[in-house]
Amino acid sequence: MARKKIKSKDKHILALSTLVNHPSAILYEKEDLIAYDCDGFTIHKATPKAVVFPENTEQVAKIVKYCHDHSLPFLARGAGTGLSGGAIPLNGEVIISMVKMKKLLSVDLENRRAVVEPGFVNLKLTNTISDKGYYYAPDPSSQYCCTIGGNVAENAGGAHCLKYGVTTNHILGLEVVLPNGDVIEIGKNGIADEPGYDLLGLITGSEGTLGIVTKITVRILKNPESKQTVLAYFDKVEDGSQAVSDIISAGIVPAALEMMDKTAIEGVEAAAFPVGHPKDIEALLLIEVDGIEAGIGEQIEQILQVCRNQNVREVRAAKDEQERAAWWANRKTGFGAMGAISPDYLVQDGVIPRSKLPEVLSKINKISEESGLRIANIFHAGDGNLHPLVLFDARIPGETEKAMEAGSACLKVCADVGGTITGEHGVGIEKREEMRFVFKDEEIQAQTDIRDVFNPDNLLNAGKLFPTPGRCAEVKKEMKAAAIS
Amino acid sequence: MARKKIKSKDKHILALSTLVNHPSAILYEKEDLIAYDCDGFTIHKATPKAVVFPENTEQVAKIVKYCHDHSLPFLARGAGTGLSGGAIPLNGEVIISMVKMKKLLSVDLENRRAVVEPGFVNLKLTNTISDKGYYYAPDPSSQYCCTIGGNVAENAGGAHCLKYGVTTNHILGLEVVLPNGDVIEIGKNGIADEPGYDLLGLITGSEGTLGIVTKITVRILKNPESKQTVLAYFDKVEDGSQAVSDIISAGIVPAALEMMDKTAIEGVEAAAFPVGHPKDIEALLLIEVDGIEAGIGEQIEQILQVCRNQNVREVRAAKDEQERAAWWANRKTGFGAMGAISPDYLVQDGVIPRSKLPEVLSKINKISEESGLRIANIFHAGDGNLHPLVLFDARIPGETEKAMEAGSACLKVCADVGGTITGEHGVGIEKREEMRFVFKDEEIQAQTDIRDVFNPDNLLNAGKLFPTPGRCAEVKKEMKAAAIS
Numbered sequence: 001m002a003r004k005k006i007k008s009k010d011k012h013i014l015a016l017s018t019l020v021n022h023p024s025a026i027l028y029e030k031e032d033l034i035a036y037d038c039d040g041f042t043i044h045k046a047t048p049k050a051v052v053f054p055e056n057t058e059q060v061a062k063i064v065k066y067c068h069d070h071s072l073p074f075l076a077r078g079a080g081t082g083l084s085g086g087a088i089p090l091n092g093e094v095i096i097s098m099v100k101m102k103k104l105l106s107v108d109l110e111n112r113r114a115v116v117e118p119g120f121v122n123l124k125l126t127n128t129i130s131d132k133g134y135y136y137a138p139d140p141s142s143q144y145c146c147t148i149g150g151n152v153a154e155n156a157g158g159a160h161c162l163k164y165g166v167t168t169n170h171i172l173g174l175e176v177v178l179p180n181g182d183v184i185e186i187g188k189n190g191i192a193d194e195p196g197y198d199l200l201g202l203i204t205g206s207e208g209t210l211g212i213v214t215k216i217t218v219r220i221l222k223n224p225e226s227k228q229t230v231l232a233y234f235d236k237v238e239d240g241s242q243a244v245s246d247i248i249s250a251g252i253v254p255a256a257l258e259m260m261d262k263t264a265i266e267g268v269e270a271a272a273f274p275v276g277h278p279k280d281i282e283a284l285l286l287i288e289v290d291g292i293e294a295g296i297g298e299q300i301e302q303i304l305q306v307c308r309n310q311n312v313r314e315v316r317a318a319k320d321e322q323e324r325a326a327w328w329a330n331r332k333t334g335f336g337a338m339g340a341i342s343p344d345y346l347v348q349d350g351v352i353p354r355s356k357l358p359e360v361l362s363k364i365n366k367i368s369e370e371s372g373l374r375i376a377n378i379f380h381a382g383d384g385n386l387h388p389l390v391l392f393d394a395r396i397p398g399e400t401e402k403a404m405e406a407g408s409a410c411l412k413v414c415a416d417v418g419g420t421i422t423g424e425h426g427v428g429i430e431k432r433e434e435m436r437f438v439f440k441d442e443e444i445q446a447q448t449d450i451r452d453v454f455n456p457d458n459l460l461n462a463g464k465l466f467p468t469p470g471r472c473a474e475v476k477k478e479m480k481a482a483a484i485s
Numbered sequence: 486m487a488r489k490k491i492k493s494k495d496k497h498i499l500a501l502s503t504l505v506n507h508p509s510a511i512l513y514e515k516e517d518l519i520a521y522d523c524d525g526f527t528i529h530k531a532t533p534k535a536v537v538f539p540e541n542t543e544q545v546a547k548i549v550k551y552c553h554d555h556s557l558p559f560l561a562r563g564a565g566t567g568l569s570g571g572a573i574p575l576n577g578e579v580i581i582s583m584v585k586m587k588k589l590l591s592v593d594l595e596n597r598r599a600v601v602e603p604g605f606v607n608l609k610l611t612n613t614i615s616d617k618g619y620y621y622a623p624d625p626s627s628q629y630c631c632t633i634g635g636n637v638a639e640n641a642g643g644a645h646c647l648k649y650g651v652t653t654n655h656i657l658g659l660e661v662v663l664p665n666g667d668v669i670e671i672g673k674n675g676i677a678d679e680p681g682y683d684l685l686g687l688i689t690g691s692e693g694t695l696g697i698v699t700k701i702t703v704r705i706l707k708n709p710e711s712k713q714t715v716l717a718y719f720d721k722v723e724d725g726s727q728a729v730s731d732i733i734s735a736g737i738v739p740a741a742l743e744m745m746d747k748t749a750i751e752g753v754e755a756a757a758f759p760v761g762h763p764k765d766i767e768a769l770l771l772i773e774v775d776g777i778e779a780g781i782g783e784q785i786e787q788i789l790q791v792c793r794n795q796n797v798r799e800v801r802a803a804k805d806e807q808e809r810a811a812w813w814a815n816r817k818t819g820f821g822a823m824g825a826i827s828p829d830y831l832v833q834d835g836v837i838p839r840s841k842l843p844e845v846l847s848k849i850n851k852i853s854e855e856s857g858l859r860i861a862n863i864f865h866a867g868d869g870n871l872h873p874l875v876l877f878d879a880r881i882p883g884e885t886e887k888a889m890e891a892g893s894a895c896l897k898v899c900a901d902v903g904g905t906i907t908g909e910h911g912v913g914i915e916k917r918e919e920m921r922f923v924f925k926d927e928e929i930q931a932q933t934d935i936r937d938v939f940n941p942d943n944l945l946n947a948g949k950l951f952p953t954p955g956r957c958a959e960v961k962k963e964m965k966a967a968a969i970s
Contacts, residue, residue, distance in 0.1 A: 110730070111838045133736070155678065166678060168686075169654070184928050188903070191836055193640065193651060195907045195920060196950065197695075197932045201653075201686030210682075222736040245595065251618070251707040295780035351678070353596045418673070422680045435680060443669050447682045449938045454931075465681065 012072060013050050016094065019062045025053040025100070036077070036095055040142075041085035041430050043346070043400065048089035051077075053100045057175060057183060057214040060096060064212065065181030067094055067459060075461040076212040078119060078150030081142040083347055084428025086154065086207045090463045096212060098149050104128060105215070113172055115217050118149020125218070134220045137164040140424070141332045152213050155205030157424030159256040159331070160288075162382040164221070166424060168204040173217030176203055179210075179460040187217060202450070207426050208461045210454040224290035227255065228300050229324045232285040232307045232315040233278060237261060239310040240283030241357040244381045246306045247287065248354065252299050257382030258286040258331055261361070263341075264376040264389070271337030273329040281313060285381070286331055288324075334378040335389065342374070342391035344400070348407045349425040350414030354384045363413045364388050371406040373399070385423035386414065412437055427465045435467050497557060498535050501579065504547045510538040510585070521562070521580055525627075526570035526915050528831065528885060533574035536562075538585045542660060542668060542699040545581060549697065550666030552579055552944060560946040561697040563604060563635030566627040568832055569913025571638065571692045575948045581697060583634050589613060590700070598657055600702050603634020610703070619705045622649040625909070626817045637698050640690030642909030644741040644816070645773075647867040649706070651909060653689040658702030661688055664695075664945040672702060687935070692911050693946045695939040709775035712740065713785050714809045717770040717792045717800040718763060722746060724795040725768030726842040729866045731791045732772065733839065737784055742867030743771040743816055746846070748826075749861040749874070756822030758814040766798060770866070771816055819863040820874065827859070827876035829885075833892045834910040835899030839869045848898045849873050856891040858884070870908035871899065897922055912950045920952050 006023045008014065017026045027033060028050040037045040049072070054060045067074040074094040077087040089095055102119035107129060114125060114136070122143040125136040139158035140146055146156070152174070157166040164170075173187030186199045194200070203210050234240035244257060260268065265277045265284055277284055285307070289299045300317055307315040318324035338345040352360050361377065364386075368375040376389040388410045392403035411421045415437035422431060435444060448466055451458070491508045493499065502511045512518060513535040522530040534557070539545045552559040559579040562572040574580055587604035592614060599610060599621070607628040610621040624643035625631055631641070637659070642651040649655075658672030671684045679685070688695050719725035729742060745753065750762050750769055762769055770792070774784045785802055792800040803809035823830040837845050846862065849871075853860040861874040873895045877888035896906045900922035907916060920929060933951055936943070 110734070110840045112733075157678075168678075168683070178931075182927055184925075184931060186928075188905075188923065191838075191903075191905045193642075193653075193690075193836070193908060194905055194923065195912045195916070196924065196929075197691055197935055198653070198683070198686040198689070199931065201683040202935075204683070205678075206682055225736065248597075249595070251710065291776070292780040292783060294783050295777040298777060298779050355595045420673070420679055423678060427680045431680070438673060438679070439681065440669075442667055443671075444681075446663075446669060446684065446939075450682055450687075450935060453934045453938055 012070060015066060016050060016052055016063060019054075019066060020052055020059055021055055025055075027051040036080075036089070039077070039080040039085060039087040040083045041088070041428060043404070044085055044088055044429055046089050047092065048095045049092050051095040051097050053097050055100045057177065060177050060212055060214050061181045061183055063094070063096055064177050064179065068180050068457070071457065071459065073459050073462060076149070076153070076208050078147035078153070079121070079145050081146040082150060082154060082428065083349070083425040084154075084422070084430040086426055086428040086461070086464055088429060090429060093461070098147065101214065102147070107220070109134060112220050113217055114220050115215060116148050118152070118213050118216060119147050122146050122148055122151060125220075129220060130223065133223050135223055136170070136218060137161070137221055138167045138170055141335065148216055148218065149213050152204050152216060153206070153208045154426040155424070157380070157385065159258055159380060161424075162257055162380060163253050163255045168201055170219045171200060171204050171216065172219055174200060174203055174213050175215035176211040176213055179455040179457070183214070205426075207428065207465045209451055209465055211460070224255075226293040226296045227288060227290035228296050229318045229327060230287040230300060230303050230307075230315060231318070231327055232287065233281045233313045234283040234285070235281055235311065235313050237282040237361055238358045239312070240285055241361070241381070243285060243307050243310040243312070244357060245354055246310065247303055248382065250302055250306060252289065252302060254287050254382060255290040256286065256288040257380070259377070259379055259381035260284045260331070260334065261377040263374055263391075264334060264378040267337040267341045267376055268330050268334050270340035271333060273326065273333055275326050275330045278313075286327055331378070335387075338376060338389050338391060343393045343395065344391070344403070346390040346392065346403045346407050347425070348386070348388045348390065348410050349422045350386045350388070350411050350419055351423040352384045352386060352414050352417055352419035354382075356417040356419070357381065357384065360386065360413055360417055364410050367406050367409045367413070371402055373403055373406055375406065375410070380423070383423070384419065408434055429464055432465065432467050497555060500551060501535060501537055501548060504539075504551060505537055505544055506540055510540075512536040521565075521574070524562070524565040524570060524572040525568045526573065526913060528889070529570055529573055529914055531574050532577065533580045534577050536580040536582050538582050540585045542662065545662050545697055545699050546666050546668055548579070548581055549662050549664065553665050553942070556942065556944065558944050558947060561634070561638070561693050563632035563638070564606070564630050566631040567635060567639055567913065568834070568910040569639075569907070569915040571911055571913040571946070571949055573914060575914065578946070583632065586699065587632075592705070594619060597705050598702055599705050600700060601633050603637070603698050603701060604632050607631050607633055607636060610705070614705060615708065618708050620708055621655070621703060622646070622706055623652045623655055626820065633701055633703065634698050637689050637701060638691070638693045639911040640909070642865070642870065644743055644865060646909075647742055647865060648738050648740045653686055655704045656685060656689050656701065657704055659685060659688055659698050660700035661696040661698055664940040664942070668699070690911075692913065692950045694936055694950055696945070709740075711778040711781045712773060712775035713781050714803045714812060715772045715785060715788050715792075715800060716803070716812055717772070718766045718798045719768040719770070720766055720796065720798050722767040722846055723843045724797070725770055726846070726866070728770060728792050728795040728797070729842065730839055731795065732788055733867065735787055735791060737774065737787060739772050739867060740775045741771065741773040742865070744862070744864055744866035745769045745816070745819065746862040748859055748876075749819060749863040752822040752826045752861055753815050753819050755825035756818060758811065758818055760811050760815045763798075771812055816863070820872075823861060823874050823876060828878045828880065829876070829888070831875040831877065831888045831892050832910070833871070833873045833875065833895050834907045835871045835873070835896050835904055836908040837869045837871060837899050837902055837904035839867075841902040841904070842866065842869065845871065845898055845902060849895050852891050852894045852898070856887055858888055858891055860891065860895070865908070868908070869904065893919055914949055917950065917952050
């Protein structure tokens with residue numbers, strides 16, 4: 001097929017268009033770029049210079065090298081479901097979209113690993129291997145559409161990461177295009193504990209600031225022989241929190257231990273997958289255990305007993321796989337469900353020691369009262385990873401600003417009880433300034449020094465992850481201005 | 486007590502002596518320094534300038550700052566049980582011994598973590614908390630004397646790391662004195678998945694080249710409700726290897742899955758803890774499962790069946806805790822036991838995909854035949870972490886050299902089948918040149934660039950972990966010269 005001429009006269013766009021397979025693999029017109037002006041963090045928007053769609057590592061390396069040599073800012077983007085703004089082109093970046101690099105390259109059941117391209121959708125991996133008795137453990141709620149490349153960038157978590165660990169615990173190898181266009185391989189042959197420094201861990205969760213991942217070796221697990229799920233309703237949030245502590249203290253490691261509060265329940269019951277949760281309870285726990293068949297019954301009994309000891313109103317195990325699936329669908333669409341009860345919402349992502357759960361939830365309630373904004377809580381209670389969802393209406397002047405302040409205040413509460421500001425959504429642009437809640441200047445410096453080793457010109461995804469030195473107030477103002485514009 | 490004057494006239498020794506509690510907390514005389522000229526890797530020796538014994542972080546920071554400001558090479562040392570020479574003062578370093586920093590600072594059962602000083606002995610942690618029902622998982626065979634600080638430096642493994650992961654999977658926080666004397670805290674409050682780059686993973690396993698760890702927050706686990714151990718004897722090593730694969734394929738994740746070959750069995754049966762293993766078998770498997778009581782029996786049955794399907798000569802479960810302990814004592818003293826059948830031994834530490842076990846063992850046999858040196862194999866079969874033990878006699882001219890060549894050849898075999906050169910012992914000085922078996926120049930460069938961020942003057946533990954650019958042949962020659970001197 002003859003190469004169709006592209007309309008732009010921009011020399012960089014012309015040059016970049018020659019590095020991909022076809023002129024249709026680059027977007028540069030304003031109306032096409034709108035879809036790329038934000039990701040799952042919709043409060044801040046910025047327009048990219050162009051969006052290119054490479055199909056292999058070689059093309060990625062050439063695009064990166066071109067950007068590097070011509071001082072063009074650039075960044076990688078997967079499905080764009082990130083919740084902290086990591087893929088927003090703050091500096092008019094060239095976006096390198098990984099959605100065409102979506103192949104499952106190999107599955108090695110004997111050695112329990114698979115190799116995927118970064119644009120491969122998370123849930124597809126489990127769907128592909130489940131009939132052979134295997135699955136991929138990290139399960140962010142967006143797993144039906146988010147990509148494994150994005151999961152690596154953000155070190156994504158999910159409901160079942162309590163028992164099985166977050167993304168970094170399942171990555172065995174990476175092929176990475178460095179910001180100068182060089183290609184390195186880490187964790188060759190899927191052996192994760194390589195000699196030398198742990199570059200695998202360093203790149204995983206680096207939010208797209210150290211390099212662009214073009215190939216990923218993941219660990220796959222054998223399906224548990226059996227799983228069972230319990231649903232428990234509590235009149236008081238303190239009782240639910242205590243049940244969480246007691247389950248863990250009993251030596252049970254549930255596969256998942258999720259909690260929703262009253263406002264969250266109102267949301268999920270008004271949305272696409274209602275299951276009939278009572279609306280007058282203060283807390284709901286969704287608890288799953290898995291493992292060998294013979295041990296499950298005993299653990300379920302223990303869990304039921306712990307809940308009863310904490311004044312549970314109602315507690316029961318799922319009667320069949322269909323009921324279990326319905327409970328999970330209800331939970332997993334929880335964030336989106338907030339749209340059913342509020343025009344807008346801002347999801348936060350703090351981590352606290354489990355023992356501080358009642359204290360922190362009560363302080364978040366206070367923030368809600370003071371701000372006049374409702375805050376729903378849907379979260380991974382077992383590992384203390386909170387998701388306060390601040391409900392607001394962006395059409396009301398000043399309310400976006402107020403929501404951002406309330407969200408930041410929630411993170412301050414988490415940091416102050418010895419926790420931290422993100423468990424699985426990343427810092428992105430959203431929590432840059434909140435990094436100061438948990439890091440001293442020297443500690444941030446040690447990290448930006450490492451970034452400078454990989455990314456000395458800071459052309460790759462600049463302005464993310466770290467606070468701007470001395471610019472805290474100014475940045476906040478800019479973000480607010482953008483938010484209300 | 487009056488400060489006793491020290492005898493040295495060296496201005497640095499005088500200055501360093503004022504930075505510790507007492508003049509007895511610094512060694513500088515030749516006869517005192519001999520004990521510090523090597524670690525568990527005894528083939529290479531070098532004399533330190535002095536050995537200082539700080540008692541707290543402040544003293545460590547002052548010593549480091551003094552060394553930094555006066556361009557004195559320095560390194561940290563724990564119990565000195567490391568097997569790759571990481572604590573050998575190649576450049577006449579000031580050794581900062583951590584043995585006086587051996588406090589257990591806190592135990593937080595509710596949040597499952599403990600804080601220790603680096604000189605705290607590994608096994609003491611489990612011993613201290615076991616009556617409350619908890620333990621610390623990483624269990625190197627030297628755990629009765631090695632320190633947790635050293636475990637962090639080397640990212641130590643152990644028999645039970647198959648199910649529970651190596652040291653890096655159990656470290657939640659670190660206090661680190663950087664090579665300029667600055668002190669940073671990583672993983673504050675024991676929250677491992679912090680925002681920003683994974684410095685925790687980067688420092689863990691960095692073999693003492695990025696900083697000196699002065700405080701460690703570790704994860705502690707609840708004791709499994711039950712454990713059971715199986716011992717299996719195989720006439721053919723291929724059958725034993727196949728049983729390893731079959732157990733994992735059956736979906737069982739044993740807590741430990743160890744293998745010994747014929748030569749190894751000869752050694753352990755001649756040493757301190759014989760248990761009566763037959764001497765004419767080619768392979769022995771020691772398999773442990775743990776978890777909730779109800780599930781154990783079923784798994785043991787499956788394991789027995791797998792072994793029977795692979796022509797096992799004899800297989801049985803331990804009849805009581807005493808028998809189980811005897812089997813483990815026999816296994817855990819395996820390296821030292823080689824002393825009973827050989828004047829000297831060199832332990833290697835390769836990793837391979839499990840499926841390559843029979844192929845690799847047969848190639849190691851060939852190396853043994855060709856070198857004329859016996860090679861025993863005691864290893865973590867479940868995770869493919871081999872420990873070929875090359876038996877030799879250093880008194881015979883040229884035999885040390887031959888043993889080192891045979892050891893290196895074993896690692897080459899591991900690298901060539903898609904494995905790597907160390908699973909848990911580290912690179913140290915021993916395997917510096919073998920790093921080239923698994924890393925390209927750019928990949929080594931990316932790592933030394935990171936080292937230079939932390940350790941720009943390379944005063945901290947220089948000459949370890951990475952090959953010397955272009956000096957391969959020369960370094961080998963130096964090591965050989967030292968070995969035979």
